[in-house]
Amino acid sequence: MENVSSVTSDGSVADVHAERWQELLARLDADAPDIAEGTAAKLLATIPGYELVDAGPIRESSIRNTALIIRVINAGTEPKAEDLPEALRLADERIAQNVPLGSVLHGFRMSLGEILEHLVQLGPEYNIDPGRMLRWSTLMWAVNDAFSTRATRVYRDHEVATAIADSVRRSEWIGKAVSEGSELSELLWGAAMYDVPADTPLRALAATSPDHAKAETQIQKWTQRAGVRVLASVQPSVIVGIVIGEPKRNVDGPGFAVGLGRAEVLSKLADSYKDASLVLKAADNLKLNEVQRAQDLSWKLAIHASPRVTEILAQKYVKPLRESGEFAHEIVESLRAYVDNQMNIPAAARSIPVHVNTLRYRLRRFEELTGCYLEDTSTVIEVSWVLEVFGREL
Structure with a gap:
């Protein structure tokens, strides 16, 4: 292309084919509604999850995305997730519309793709250097990465908050279900x-x-x-x-x-x-x-309902057994076998195991220590009570 020069007001010479990227960005801003119209139609036709979303909110978010890209291009640096309030706003809107995170991220990529395609089409008209266009493309996909990070964080926090709220509601309901006087x-x-x-x-x-x-x-x-x-x-x-x-x-x-x-x-x-x-x-x-x-x-x-009975039985049985020293363990073992085997001495002796006469001796020794007799049903009940409470401690 032939270079065409003109003289500026200060007498210097300027190249009329120099890049006009600021003009291009102004054109991009002016074209944002048209880009948004096409983006909304394409998104609704191809991405599932937007069934409950009207085209209007999608057009609005596309226009915001265009403004975001212009801002980032002017800054010339890759943004961080914290620099994108647009991601927070969009994620909140889509959560309220029950759009899943995957669909939101897909939709945002599609929106950026439409903006980039428009930039590429306008590039030659504004004499944009291919190297600059490549840098813009890199910046835009850095925006996508930062947006994805911020939106994912918003969705995750929402899921955690929802789970906590549901857990609280469930806990409250379970508590009411087992309480008296709850409304039917x-x-x-x-x-x-x-x-x-x-x-x-x-x-x-x-x-x-x-x-x-x-x-x-x-x-x-x-x-x-x-x-x-x-x-x-x-x-x-x-x-x-x-x-x-x-x-x-x-x-x-x-x-x-x-x-x-x-x-x-x-x-x-x-x-x-x-x-x-x-x-x-x-x-x-x-x-x-x-x-x-x-x-x-x-x-x-x-046993739980009558602690005083336990105290009385402890004085009656536990104290004399403990005073018998190490032999208390053998007596308790024999008593437990006797009770567990329905007072059947041969069966109780086999379960330990000891000789039948050994078992009888131990049981008789228990009677001597306590002054109670195992033929008495009340004694068997009381011994069973004591064994449940103190058996592991004797």
């Missing part, structure tokens, strides 16, 4: 929300764990073995849950004490939770790190 309408709302049957018998669950951070995971593993589903809430001092389905017996528990209440429909689940709490307290006192029901513990529930 609210119970039914939660039942629909969390897929809990309203008319099928459920069981309340109460549990404690030394590691609350892992407790819910351990409970969920137990539910898989037991063939049930549990909606659980980990509270500071107790784990509260609703068991959906009838748990299988004789499966490994979660590794800590769990109390299950009676089977009740949702509107009466508070009664089930009373049972579960009582069972849990009794299991804790007895150091039973298993899943327990009221019928499993039976009379042992009274």
